[in-house]
Amino acid sequence: MAGYAIGHLHDVGPGIVEYLERIDATLEPYGGRFIIHGAKPDVREGDWSGDLIVIEFPDLQAAQAWYGSAAYREIIPLRADNSRGVILLIDGVDRDHRATDVLA
Template sequence: MANKGYWIGRVDVDDVEAYQAYIDANGAAFAEFGARFIIRGGAFETVEGTSRSRNVVIEFPSYQAALDCYNSPVYQAAKAFRTPVSTADIIIIEGYEDA
């Protein structure tokens, strides 16, 4: 069985109103690839290093699904709304399964 995949995103939003277009558009890609939000905003405290104002963790059924979602035309169209109005650090990482 393949390990789950995750997107870990840290985002500073410059224009909250314009960013809403990204939120509205990304749902189709996430649904297509079986994504589930684990963390979507919420309170946090930076205890080491630096942070951004918004944090997101999205779980996918597999690492490949996480990569495929990001590279899909549907997500890339949504991302076009995010890029001009925010600064983001996003990684896609394979989950750990302890057998």
């Protein structure tokens, strides 16, 4: 099942440009691809601020390998010094997942 890297970033500054110019090359060896990046949400409930980024990988192990790679670790300061937020790696669910599956 797919794994995901999710970022919720705030206060993104102009220094993020170099990070954006370099991140794609770090994703390629691990099969990562952006599925949400830069879209403005249509907020229906609650409050929202910041930017949501979702990168899909073939599985969680690929996401973990990407995040731990020398190439990505090298550019982390470009993001961390030019934004604040939360980054997480998480498993997806199978295509036949149902809401009640989490109750098992």
